[in-house]
Amino acid sequence: MSLFAEFRRRFDLRPAKSLNLAGSPARTRPEASSFDQPCGGREPHGTAGIDHSAYLAIAEALRDGADVVPASDEVGRRLATDGVSLLEALDGLSALYRSIAGGEPAFAAVRALSSSWAEASLVYLHSLSCEDPLTGLSSLAHLRSRLGELYREAEFRGTSVPKTHALVVVEPLNPPGTTPFDRELRLVDVAECLRIVFYGGDVLGRVGSRKAAALVGREPNLPEQVETVRALITQWRLDTDIPQLARIWIEGLPHTDAMAGRVLDELARP
Numbered sequence: 001m002s003l004f005a006e007f008r009r010r011f012d013l014r015p016a017k018s019l020n021l022a023g024s025p026a027r028t029r030p031e032a033s034s035f036d037q038p039c040g041g042r043e044p045h046g047t048a049g050i051d052h053s054a055y056l057a058i059a060e061a062l063r064d065g066a067d068v069v070p071a072s073d074e075v076g077r078r079l080a081t082d083g084v085s086l087l088e089a090l091d092g093l094s095a096l097y098r099s100i101a102g103g104e105p106a107f108a109a110v111r112a113l114s115s116s117w118a119e120a121s122l123v124y125l126h127s128l129s130c131e132d133p134l135t136g137l138s139s140l141a142h143l144r145s146r147l148g149e150l151y152r153e154a155e156f157r158g159t160s161v162p163k164t165h166a167l168v169v170v171e172p173l174n175p176p177g178t179t180p181f182d183r184e185l186r187l188v189d190v191a192e193c194l195r196i197v198f199y200g201g202d203v204l205g206r207v208g209s210r211k212a213a214a215l216v217g218r219e220p221n222l223p224e225q226v227e228t229v230r231a232l233i234t235q236w237r238l239d240t241d242i243p244q245l246a247r248i249w250i251e252g253l254p255h256t257d258a259m260a261g262r263v264l265d266e267l268a269r270p
Helices: 005-011 050-063 071-082 086-100 107-127 140-157 181-196 222-235 257-268
Strands: 165-172 204-206 211-217 246-252
Touching: 050 071, 050 086, 071 086, 071 107, 086 107, 086 204, 140 204, 140 211, 140 257, 165 181, 165 222, 165 257, 181 204, 181 211, 181 222, 204 257, 211 222, 211 257, 222 246
Parallel strands: none
Antiparallel strands: 165 211, 165 246, 204 211
16 A cells, blocks of 8 residues: 555545635646556656655645645655755655645745755764864864753853853955865865964864854953954965955854754754
């Protein structure tokens, strides 16, 4: 018995209306001759290896006529965590809609599933541990790990990480036409400037492909340190008359470790 036949058996659902949950008419396809092979006599690519229970939240929302966006968001995150590809996840969603609602998935459901799948996949990629060999900056995973230690220590001591620490973020402003290799060299320069100013136990890490960040204490002279970094970056290259500009700012930290991880993920986006 296929995944979608199992949904029908469990919930006793029938494709009564060809409407998606966004409120617009859904495109319909001919009914399959058997519940075991919906629409076309074969299962969509990859769905045979998916944990069928992952789609139960969406099936329940369809049965109850509820908003499928929260359920689709949950399913996308779970499928990504289980290592299911986006193609397989969308194939499963499409087959589920055809089996239960008699039409194609609502756009809102597709967007929610795809977005949460991408976000969960990004979190996984950022958790892979490695050190950047060119710039010498710590990996995003190491920066995230150090943040976690700070939050655990703050909880133990009864202090607040947002009050004691912050991120100093540097994003070089590269002119149009800058090659990827030249962008890497700019990050090497940024790393050297950060090391000159933040030479203690501060963690200096690479955040995404175009930014660097220093996890530093909120000392009274932090604004002056930031301006020193800015001045160093601007005047670092003596072999060119072109100003070496960069965006530099102090990024406040949230109150929880989980939210701090999301801040890093947002900073890592291009």
